[in-house]
Amino acid sequence: MSPAVRLALTLAGAALAGALAQALHSPLPWLIGPLLATAAASALGAPLAASHRLRNAGQWIIGTTLGLYFTPSVLGVVASLAPAIALGVAWALLLGYGFYRFLMWAERGRGVLPASAFFAAAIGGASEMALLAEREGAQVDRVAGAHSLRVLIVVVLIPFGYQALGVHGADPSLLPLRAVQPAGLAALLAATAAGGALMQRLQVPNPWVLGALAVAATLTGAGVEWSALPQPLSSAAQLAIAITLGTRFTPASLRAAPRWLGAVALGTLAMIVLSAGFAAGVAWGWQLHPATVLLATSPGGIAEMAITASVLGLGVPVVTAFHVVRYAAVLVLTGPLWRREKARLARRAVA
Secondary structure (H helix, E strand, O other), X not given: OOHHHHHHHHHHHHHHHHHHHHHOXXXXXXXXXXXXXXXXXXXXXXXOOOOHHHHHHHHHHHHHHHHXXXXXXXXXXXXXXXXXXXXXXHHHHHHHHHHHHHHHHHOOOOOOOHHHHHHHHOOOXXXXXHHHHHHOOOOHXXXXXXXXXXXXXXXXXXXXXXXHHOOOOOOHHHOOOOOOOHHHHHHHHHHHHHHHHHHHHOOOOOHHHHHHXXXXXXXXXXXXXXXXXXXXHHHHHHHHHHHHHHOOOOHHHHHHOHHHHHHHHHHHXXXXXXXXXXXXXXXXXXXXXHHHHHHHHOOOOHHHHXXXXXXXXXXXXXHHHHHHHHHHHHHHHHHHHHXXXXXXXXXXXXX
């Protein structure tokens, strides 16, 4: 089959899975349904295909949606949480280092390079960590597989856990503008697309989320309310992101290192439990809802956790601010921290 036919069939199957998940009242149906369906089919060898252009479009729409939450009053609330956000960054770095040590222990004697485990364990973007790992001569396939599996587990487990506990709408006052204005929508999409394109030209990591988010948040924070985004557009964006994540699970990737993926899965579950305890402490200290803080400090990605917060009505600006700052900090600090860890390993080898 041609790539276009494979992509069309993948989109059709993912849309069917999303509709089925919605009919079954699944949390985040247009993210979780297509994600599980494409991951399962791809792992079984189905000739699925993803599109980087569709992924970028999905991230652009999600970034725009998130930016609409940053009203002037919300910006004040987020600014007051700066100490908590800094604590969240420290937690992510500590959690990632503990995950790295666990992976090294679980894979001892099996040929896993320390660099592979270090960049696989960092709570950052998969593509960025894979690039850093490649520069250090690490096993990039293991790094990419670890990040994909970690995000999949977090994206599925936390929403279903919240649904089982009846967690929903804890922060209804933070819901964005609901009215869709055609002319305003066109202007908003054009402005945020320009922001994403500029970020991509400047080679900023994750440009379509961060660029669209920056433009939409700036406009909303200045009191400019052009339009809300139609719900079908958000659902389509979730589906595009889900396909990108799901198609990473190929038969070859699963056969290559089953024990490694098992260790990643176990470590991810432990990180979620530990993050729940950390979130409870931060929520108590800053008078926030624990469910919101868990989304903000969990080992998931910006888009996936912010989508969860948006669908469940759980403090989207708080979750987004925590993740954006953490994303930038981990991206900047992971390289220097690895060089420090490499020096420690060299000293221990000499001793």
